[in-house]
Amino acid sequence: MLKYQQIASDIEKYIVTHELQQGDKLPVLETLMNQFAVSKSTIIKSLDLLERKGIVYQVRGSGIFVRRHRRKGYISLLSNQGFKKDLEEFQLTSEVLTLDTVKPPEEAALNLNIEPDEDVFYLKRIRYINGQTLCLEESYYRKTIIPYLNTEIAADSVFKFISEGLGLKVGFSDMYLQVGKLNETEAKHLGLKQNDPALRVETVFHLTNGQPFDFSKITYNYMQSQFFIQANNYYG
Amino acid sequence: MLKYQQIASDIEKYIVTHELQQGDKLPVLETLMNQFAVSKSTIIKSLDLLERKGIVYQVRGSGIFVRRHRRKGYISLLSNQGFKKDLEEFQLTSEVLTLDTVKPPEEAALNLNIEPDEDVFYLKRIRYINGQTLCLEESYYRKTIIPYLNTEIAADSVFKFISEGLGLKVGFSDMYLQVGKLNETEAKHLGLKQNDPALRVETVFHLTNGQPFDFSKITYNYMQSQFFIQANNYYG
Numbered sequence: 001m002l003k004y005q006q007i008a009s010d011i012e013k014y015i016v017t018h019e020l021q022q023g024d025k026l027p028v029l030e031t032l033m034n035q036f037a038v039s040k041s042t043i044i045k046s047l048d049l050l051e052r053k054g055i056v057y058q059v060r061g062s063g064i065f066v067r068r069h070r071r072k073g074y075i076s077l078l079s080n081q082g083f084k085k086d087l088e089e090f091q092l093t094s095e096v097l098t099l100d101t102v103k104p105p106e107e108a109a110l111n112l113n114i115e116p117d118e119d120v121f122y123l124k125r126i127r128y129i130n131g132q133t134l135c136l137e138e139s140y141y142r143k144t145i146i147p148y149l150n151t152e153i154a155a156d157s158v159f160k161f162i163s164e165g166l167g168l169k170v171g172f173s174d175m176y177l178q179v180g181k182l183n184e185t186e187a188k189h190l191g192l193k194q195n196d197p198a199l200r201v202e203t204v205f206h207l208t209n210g211q212p213f214d215f216s217k218i219t220y221n222y223m224q225s226q227f228f229i230q231a232n233n234y235y236g
Numbered sequence: 237m238l239k240y241q242q243i244a245s246d247i248e249k250y251i252v253t254h255e256l257q258q259g260d261k262l263p264v265l266e267t268l269m270n271q272f273a274v275s276k277s278t279i280i281k282s283l284d285l286l287e288r289k290g291i292v293y294q295v296r297g298s299g300i301f302v303r304r305h306r307r308k309g310y311i312s313l314l315s316n317q318g319f320k321k322d323l324e325e326f327q328l329t330s331e332v333l334t335l336d337t338v339k340p341p342e343e344a345a346l347n348l349n350i351e352p353d354e355d356v357f358y359l360k361r362i363r364y365i366n367g368q369t370l371c372l373e374e375s376y377y378r379k380t381i382i383p384y385l386n387t388e389i390a391a392d393s394v395f396k397f398i399s400e401g402l403g404l405k406v407g408f409s410d411m412y413l414q415v416g417k418l419n420e421t422e423a424k425h426l427g428l429k430q431n432d433p434a435l436r437v438e439t440v441f442h443l444t445n446g447q448p449f450d451f452s453k454i455t456y457n458y459m460q461s462q463f464f465i466q467a468n469n470y471y472g
Contacts, residue, residue, distance in 0.1 A: 022349075023349075023446060052288065052468070054408070057407065057408055057442075057446055059444065059445050059446060060444075062445065065446050067408065067446075071412060074412060077413070077465060077467070078465070078467045078468075113258075113259075171293065171468075172290070172293055172303065172466065172467060172468050173466075173467045174464070174465075174466055174467075175464070175465040175466075175467060176307060176310060176462065176463070176464055176465075177313070177461075177462070177463040177464075177465065178461070178462050178463070179415060179433050179434075179435045179456070179458035179461055180433065180458060181433060197415050197416065197417060197432075197433030197434065197458070198415075198433065199415045199435070206293075208295065208296075209295050209298065210259060210293055210295060210301050210303075220415070222414075222415035222416060222433070225413075225414070225415055226412065226413070226414050227412070227413040227414070228410070228411070228412055228413075229313060229314070229410075229411040229412075229413065229465070230408065230409075230410055230411075231313070231314045231408060231409045231410075231411060232288070232314075232407075232408050
């Protein structure tokens with residue numbers, strides 16, 4: 001972790017432990033510089049990171065303010081770390097239905113931008129939150145990037161293994177959302193009825209070097225799915 | 237528009253007109269500096285903005301690459317400009333059902349962080365895409381910030397009026413998504429059946445100074461709603 005990332009994390013902890021609320025003003029730059037004993041450029045980089053993460057907002061000529069608007073129990077759609085991070089207060093478990101080496105179906109090959117004869121891991125699992133079905137997930141991982149997976153890892157957190165076990169850095173991702181109706185198989189897996197509402201999310205995850213490594217298709221149990229998104233306006 | 241924003245916009249146009257694809261490498265910094273006749277710090281700020289907007293990704297020690305993964309017809313959930321911008325290729329119209337000055341209901345007062353006796357505009361409209369219902373929208377605008385609205389504006393684009401007509405700057409927003417089933421009224425407005433899938437999105441829009449000015453509740457026609465989200469990983 002770089003210095004400015006560490007300071008950003010410290011400021012975030014400060015906001016949480018002091019129970020600062022949306023709109024509360026942070027100390028001025030000079031005070032933060034002294035408090036954390038770092039240079040102005042480091043503090044500026046830290047605050048910029050916190051702004052991107054949606055922890056603060058900066059008003060030119062006025063100061064830095066706390067941004068804090070999460071409703072309890074909402075999953076952040078933009079956290080790229082899988083669910084584990086958001087749902088720490090919940091009991092999250094997985095049941096692995098399939099873990100296999102396969103050739104990718106066409107949509108997976110297209111989204112991963114690979115040849116149809118390249119080996120991928122196919123993982124299908126049901127995820128549970130506090131004992132209720134949260135979602136049905138199918139993922140395709142490139143074996144050239146993630147050479148090893150087992151059921152134990154798949155039942156816990158594949159992303160934790162990828163970053164901590166394999167030392168890979170997860171970068172940006174592209175997500176596609178659609179709402180539809182559950183088919184019979186999905187309904188059975190989720191404990192719902194056929195034609196009940198289905199939220200389907202397809203995601204292409206990339207490493208920081210831009211390589212797509214995971215194409216996942218998730219169908220959520222609509223009764224358990226509340227999502228939170230923070231948007232910044234970079235278009236003005 | 238500041239210099240670096242102008243350059244960012246020029247680079248974006250360059251990517252589009254040259255039909256660059258995801259993963260295509262941009263020229264190196266020095267070339268871009270010469271091409272646009274600006275300083276290194278300006279180019280870096282421009283590229284940083286483009287990275288935040290999801291137009292490029294930067295790989296340390298390797299270069300700047302094009303990020304371009306939109307599927308056609310998907311609405312970006314993170315564009316803060318209302319739909320107009322995303323759906324330029326579509327015919328987008330609105331039917332205004334109600335436009336009135338009211339006292340905010342409790343949830344609106346809470347989300348806008350205002351007193352229950354402050355006046356707000358209440359706007360209810362159905363939005364159509366290519367003649368099909370896209371969504372049913374209810375919005376509450378603070379009259380102290382948006383003192384004027386009329387049916388003509390409401391039938392076109394309120395956000396366009398806010399930024400171009402009133403000169404206000406739209407900043408960040410907080411969105412909450414939930415999937416459920418349509419009630420009878422919603423179904424009637426959307427031309428669907430009761431208990432059909434409903435995607436509900438609540439958004440609190442803020443000005444760049446942090447003031448919430450619009451609380452909106454949108455219920456989407458599931459048959460017309462495909463959403464796209466670009467996520468960056470600022471958590472590593």
